[in-house]
Each structure stands twice: as structure tokens, then as C-alpha cells.
Amino acid sequence: MVQQRIVVKIGSSSLTGPQGGLNHEAVQFFAAEIAALQQAGYSVLLVTSGAVAAGFREIGYSMRPRLLHEKQAAASVGQALLMRDYQEAFGKHGIVSAQILLTRSDFNHRKRAANASMTIEELLKQGVIPIINENDTVSVDELKFGDNDTLSALVANLAKASNLLILTDMDGLYTADPRKDPSAVRYEQIEEITDEIYAMAGGAGSAVGTGGMRSKVDAAKIATRGGVPVFVGQVREIGDLLNAAHGTGKGTYFTTHTSSLPMKKQWLGFLSIPLGTLIVDQGAEKALLHQGRSLLPVGIRQVEGQFHIGDVVEVQNLQKEILGRGIVNYDHDQLQQIAGLPSTDIAAKLGIEDIQHLEAIHRDEWITL
Numbered sequence: 001m002v003q004q005r006i007v008v009k010i011g012s013s014s015l016t017g018p019q020g021g022l023n024h025e026a027v028q029f030f031a032a033e034i035a036a037l038q039q040a041g042y043s044v045l046l047v048t049s050g051a052v053a054a055g056f057r058e059i060g061y062s063m064r065p066r067l068l069h070e071k072q073a074a075a076s077v078g079q080a081l082l083m084r085d086y087q088e089a090f091g092k093h094g095i096v097s098a099q100i101l102l103t104r105s106d107f108n109h110r111k112r113a114a115n116a117s118m119t120i121e122e123l124l125k126q127g128v129i130p131i132i133n134e135n136d137t138v139s140v141d142e143l144k145f146g147d148n149d150t151l152s153a154l155v156a157n158l159a160k161a162s163n164l165l166i167l168t169d170m171d172g173l174y175t176a177d178p179r180k181d182p183s184a185v186r187y188e189q190i191e192e193i194t195d196e197i198y199a200m201a202g203g204a205g206s207a208v209g210t211g212g213m214r215s216k217v218d219a220a221k222i223a224t225r226g227g228v229p230v231f232v233g234q235v236r237e238i239g240d241l242l243n244a245a246h247g248t249g250k251g252t253y254f255t256t257h258t259s260s261l262p263m264k265k266q267w268l269g270f271l272s273i274p275l276g277t278l279i280v281d282q283g284a285e286k287a288l289l290h291q292g293r294s295l296l297p298v299g300i301r302q303v304e305g306q307f308h309i310g311d312v313v314e315v316q317n318l319q320k321e322i323l324g325r326g327i328v329n330y331d332h333d334q335l336q337q338i339a340g341l342p343s344t345d346i347a348a349k350l351g352i353e354d355i356q357h358l359e360a361i362h363r364d365e366w367i368t369l
């Protein structure tokens with residue numbers, strides 16, 4: 001039987017205090033919980049934050065730095081401290097662990113993502129636990145994950161995990177941040193991530209956390225769309241992590257209804273950078289979302305951006321809601337000319353006799369979001 005794979009993400013708030021520095025007992029505790037998960041027959045990948053929080057005090061900052069170069073300096077000190085603690089803690093359970101540092105652009109380049117995936121596969125085959133963090137020192141600001149929630153979702157999809165467990169300092173998603181609203185109520189299970197759910201998820205509540213619940217909901221959206229169910233919650237006592245994996249954890253479960261996405265669709269949906277936007281009418285919206293059809297120029301109302309044939313564009317409905325993304329078959333200036341035209345008029349309008357694709361976006365090059 002193929003071993004079930006679990007991605008565990010541990011946030012800075014679970015590993016460090018407001019003054020920075022690593023909580024060694026916490027690292028020992030999580031390593032023991034993960035060792036128990038492995039013992040129970042799961043393959044585990046660990047995505048961990050905490051490099052900046054572990055390193056900032058060490059190099060003389062009094063609080064978590066805000067400027068990019070300061071965070072990068074703190075991370076380069078802290079990452080080594082973090083790995084030292086994890087390797088020692090896993091070593092006590094006879095487990096070898098490995099460091100993998102990734103950036104968003106690694107996922108963006110399909111070949112680099114495939115290489116990372118091959119390395120992870122080999123490590124898991126050998127019973128090694130990959131310990132993954134963002135490569136903070138080389139990540140450029142606009143392309144940074146910042147928090148590791150999104151990174152953990154991408155890793156879960158890449159590794160075709162059976163579960164993603166996001167551990168934090170709250171026992172799940174509440175109707176509002178419980179630090180600010182004591183009457184907030186916790187969700188046990190979320191079947192669909194709607195705008196209302198987003199509205200409830202606020203930013204980080206601690207001095208060391210980054211994305212708060214909002215980035216956890218973002219991550220849940222990516223992972224569940226890729227077929228991976230997600231738990232967001234707390235692991236504090238012995239056995240909590242196994243309970244989280246078995247569906248009885250202290251937190252919120254986000255369910256999924258789809259099977260895992262092929263690499264190409266994952267890239268299209270979550271890693272590619274759209275270079276334009278197409279706004280489509282109701283008929284096109286129905287064709288794309290409910291009839292499994294391609295997008296024809298006749299349904300396009302508006303074309304925005306300077307994209308070219310083969311680029312990725314985002315598609316929105318008339319209410320400017322995002323419907324999905326696809327690879328476009330025309331340059332932006334061509335689409336401007338043929339938006340709204342029936343397929344029979346396209347060749348004449350563009351002065352091209354032999355049109356290769358009549359669709360603006362072919363079904364196979366589309367993902368609904």
C-alpha cells in the first residue's frame with residue numbers, strides 16, 4: 001500500500017515568543033509528535049517558519065524586523081539555528097531530516113518545481129523528513145510568500161499529499177479574531193471557502209506571526225482546489241497531531257471535493273503570473289463554469305493588459321469576480337479587435353486566412369478558480 005503523505009506546517013507563533021529566539025521545548029515536542037505520525041505509518045513533510053523569529057534577537061534587533069534586508073539577515077542566522085534544533089530533535093527519534101529552501105519562482109519554473117519534487121520523493125523514499133522553508137535571503141519582495149501558509153499548500157499539491165495540517169496558536173478559524181472579539185465562534189468544518197469566510201479571517205495576532213488566518217484561508221483554498229483537505233488548528237498536547245490527522249483535532253477542517261490536479265493545472269491556477277484580464281458576458285461565464293466549454297471571442301466584453309499569444313490571463317465576469325485563468329491564443333491587440341465577434345467573422349477581421357485556434361482560451365488550457 002502507498003503510504004499516506006502528510007504535510008505539517010508549523011508557524012512562527014508556535015515555535016517562538018514575542019521576544020524572539022527559539023523555544024527549544026516546542027521544537028522537541030513537535031519533533032516527537034511528527035515521529036509518532038511517522039511511526040503510525042505516514043510519510044511526513046514539514047514546512048516550518050521561524051527563521052526570522054529565531055534569528056533577530058541573536059543579531060541585535062529588539063523586535064521582529066520589518067525591512068526586507070533586515071528580515072533576510074535575521075533569517076540567514078535563524079535558519080541555521082532552526083535546523084540545528086530540528087536535526088537534534090529528530091535525531092533523538094532516529095530520524096534523519098533534510099533542509100529544503102524554496103522560493104516562489106522555483107514553483108513558477110516547471111523544471112525547477114519538478115526537480116524539487118524529485119528530491120522530495122527520494123528523501124521520503126529513504127525515510128528522511130524534508131524540512132522546508134522559504135529561501136528568505138534570495139526571495140525578492142514582490143514574489144515573496146512572506147508567510148509559509150501558501151508555501152505549505154503548494155508543497156502539499158506538489159507532493160500529492162493526503163492532508164495538509166497547518167498548526168498555529170489558535171484552535172481553528174473563528175467568526176472573528178478571538179483576540180479582538182471574545183464572542184467569536186469556531187468553525188468545525190468548512191465545505192466551501194466563500195467571500196464571507198474570507199471576511200472573517202483577519203491578520204496575524206502575535207508579534208512574530210505574519211499572515212494571520214487570512215493567509216491560512218488562502219492556503220486552504222489552494223490545497224483544497226488541488227484535492228488536499230486541510231486542518232488549521234492547535235497541537236499542544238501529546239497525541240494532538242495524530243488526532244489532527246485522524247479528523248479529531250482541535251481546529252477547523254476544510255474539505256475538498258476534487259481529486260488532485262495535474263501539475264500543469266496547478267501551475268496555471270496558482271503559480272503562473274497573469275499578464276492581462278478578459279471580462280466576459282453571462283453566456284461565456286456559463287460555458288466556462290458549467291458546460292466545460294472553451295472561451296470564444298464572441299463572449300468577451302473587455303480586454304485589459306499587454307499580453308501575447310501563449311501568456312496567462314485572468315478571466316472575470318461582468319461583476320468583476322474571478323472565474324479562472326487560461327492560456328490565451330491571441331495577442332491583446334488582436335483580441336481587442338475580435339472581442340464580441342462570432343467565430344465566422346474572425347478571419348476577415350484579422351486579415352488572416354488560416355486561423356489555428358478560434359477559441360480565445362481552449363478548455364484544456366483553462367482552470368476554474
Ligand SMILES: Nc1ncnc2c1ncn2[C@@H]1O[C@H](COP(=O)(O)OP(=O)(O)O)[C@@H](O)[C@H]1O
Binds near residue numbers: 167200
Ligand atoms: N477569524 C479568526 N479566527 C482565528 N484566528 C484569527 C482570526 N483572524 C485573525 N486571527 C489571528 O491569526 C493568528 C494566527 O496567525 P499567525 O499569527 O500568522 O500565526 P502563525 O505564525 O502560526 O502562522 C491568531 O493568533 C489570531 O490572532
Ligand SMILES: N[C@@H](CCC(=O)OP(=O)(O)O)C(=O)O
Binds near residue numbers: 051075136146209210
Ligand atoms: N520564512 C519565514 C516565515 C515568516 C513567518 O512568520 O511565517 P508564519 O509564521 O508562517 O506566518 C521565517 O522562517 O521566518
